[in-house]
Amino acid sequence: MEREEAMLSASSMYYLQDIKMETIANHLHMSRSSVSRLLRDARESGLVEITLRPTPTRGPGLAKKIEACFGIETHVVPVADLADEAERLDHVARATAKIVTGWFDSDMIMGVAWGTTLAAIARHLGKKPTRGSAIVQLNGAANVRTSGVEYAGNLIARFGEAFDAQVHLFPVPAFFDFAETRNAMWSERSIVRVLEYQRRADIALFSIGAIAGEVPSHVYSAGYLETSDIQTLDKEGIVGDVCTIFLREDGTYEDLSMNARATGPTPEELRSIPRRICGVAGDNKVVPLLAALRAGAITDLVVDEQTATKLVEHVMQLKDGAASAEEIALQTDHSEPLVSSS
Template sequence: MDAARANRSIGESIVLPAEFDDAVVWAAWLYYVDQLTQSDIAKMIGVSRATIVNFLQEARERGLVSIRINTEVGSRTGIARRLKDKFGLDGALVIPAADTTPLVQRLGEAGARLLADMVQEGDTIGVAWGQTVLAVADYISLPEPLAGLTVVQVSGSSIGNPDFSPEFCTSLMSNRIHARCVNLLAPALLSTPALKRQLLAEPVLVKQFELIHSANMILFGVGDIGPQTLMRSANIANQEEIDLYEANGAVAVLICRFIDADGNPVTGELDDRMVGIELNELAQVPRRLCVAGGAFKVPAIRATLKGGFATHLVTDIATAEMLLE
């Protein structure tokens, strides 16, 4: 279609700027270069939005526009789809290879983007703890305010690593998205099972756990079982207690709960004293966003995915490739 036909085809008179010889070229420029919306372009040119859609389609057919996908982006998209297929995920986001920015920081930024896309009005969002969860909370912002949001702490508190403690992660997240904040008013580990039963019978904690169980979305990371695991450094349990779980086959820690390589729970004496969401309760949350990466965490992440504890995953490309091996 030549310029005269492009202008006559809509039955309207279009006054073209001097630098454009037909309306199709003008519309394509405004859309792909100036990045205006189709509605804004329609108003500027003086035609309907449907006409702009036709113009953009014609621009591609005439070769005026060539859309190319970066090979790295295409590769990461393909890997993300393979992760979804292999582990039955609803969504996966794979970030590029490492640059000078720390991996935890880059995972946090990507996790924040995906979480912001997932959040809906009225959601109750369970938040775990750890460096990666804190990074997500630190980066998140919503494109527009959403009413009725609640952020609830799903794990008891500890005195170790206050920089990314459960209560701090929850408070930061709620502040960033302007949500109601509910912290869990109990330690992560109590001295006896009897004390746990007694404490959880308190009315205030009964109500808090009702809120945890009503969460329709949860954000969590994955811990390995090695010497640098957060479970050890946070002093939630002593080294001998954690070593016993490892000896019984644990390879990963999910919100202070242990699982083996196939994603099955590994239980022990700590479970009877631990305060927080349990693995069967985690699996009941409709939308479960796991943000984790790094070669040393691959066995733990794989176990988490095999156990079906995540519906959405954010990881890096090197980790993703190892998960697919």
């Protein structure tokens, strides 16, 4: 009877009150391993029954459609229908952190951008010691109001700590005032060293920047752009950015004036990195995400179910007289992608 009572007490505290094993052990005056055995016996005896009731999800079907359309690996994260955008972001950040931790290993280089989503991913990183690895910042962070160094530096340092990796910061502004200044800085040896690490990266990790939304992108909400810059974005039809390189909805970016002053890698430069992971959550990210996919910037997409649904719906609605290749891909199954990501 004493053991059954102990099993009941331990199980109630662990499963119903969400109390940690160490606390339960102290309360019952026993070791943590004894509590673990009580919980095991409670399950085996039928005192505790664990039932999984997965909620219906469209994730696998959505992932298959996006993969067929754009030729990328897609991980659709199930979230509750009533989840707000902050919750959706947290779920995507957790999933992305887990995936990145599994992929990154010794003697590898990972390029990391900064922003709201990347900060969330950094908070969910687990510890995975590696040897001979490096983390390199992909785009500058300083602006006219703050140095940006502390914000980006802390974020990149969190990745370095998680993997015991060497950290290489990128000590330049997010945007130069003049394209000529940027071009001159790209000849400086200290900058060339960081750019070389970026080019040698095995993995690039970034998100999508959106101009507005419930959870605004850091580049648009933290003083990186002047009023005149925002007006230029609107005039040139820009819908968002990847690593502070601005994109139109059709994925073009080469002739945009703001990009001549930006410090992040272009989609073309990103394509030299074998694995390019993008974590995305939020309705406001749908259009810029499509732009990034069309630009071929992404090889692996981690996206919440609602955003994935809206992406598919948006592509289906883009009718210009006849169905586009993207629309056809979303309506049929293909063994080969119609839109290449490289």
